[in-house]
Amino acid sequence: MKIDLSEITPNVVFDGGDLDCGSGLILLIREHMLKTPVDGILEMRSREPTVADDLPPWCRMSGHEFLGEMPGDGFARYFVKRGTDKKKEEESLKEDYDKAKKYEWRLRARSHGHLKSTVYSRNFSFEIGQPASFEEKDQQPCAVEYLFAALAGSLSTAFSTECAKDNLEVDDIEISLSGSLHNILAHMGLEEGDPSVSAIELKCFASTFDDEDKVRAAWDRTVSRSPVAATLTKAVDLQIKLALV
Structure with missing residues (x-):
């Protein structure tokens, strides 16, 4: 019998933003599934189109029932009925955590x-x-440009994802970056000195009509959780700013 998804009242609702199943979304689903009672329904909202293909088989393999999807306001709504007990779900979540931490x-x-x-x-x-x-x-x-690009690109992508998870509409995200070395002549072998990166200045521009405090909080989370930014902060004079226009 086909289920009328519009009649469902989910026990738990969360927004996965534009994460795909290979970028941490499954971990978030498992976390929220633990908050959902057995035989209860989890609604997951997503803006990532590949989730439509990846979520149903994951549900079958994980012991949950995929009930279907329906369009929302700028996102897709996915409904999953929890089928595993708490102990099994906790074990599965711990196993996924361990795999994520050991990934190389x-x-x-x-x-x-x-x-x-x-x-x-x-x-x-x-x-x-x-x-x-x-x-x-x-x-x-050059390699230095790839290093700088990794920082700028990772922050612009992650910021968009973080805003989507909070249902914040932020448009025209653009990052400008300038960086310098202590002494490029040392890299070229023309002088003795330090060839490492000395300073990076990054500024993110974005426009929004939503609450600016919430947008800035999303930006702060983005920067604090960035592996590239966290690594460079330990070694470089890294200046990061957000400008909302």
């Missing part, structure tokens, strides 16, 4: 001469140019 990213790099290498990671490959370059134009970004 692996890649390999292959040189194609003194000005280019190709990096292979998971199902991706990308080219990196020189370790550092201050030429106006190059064939590939």
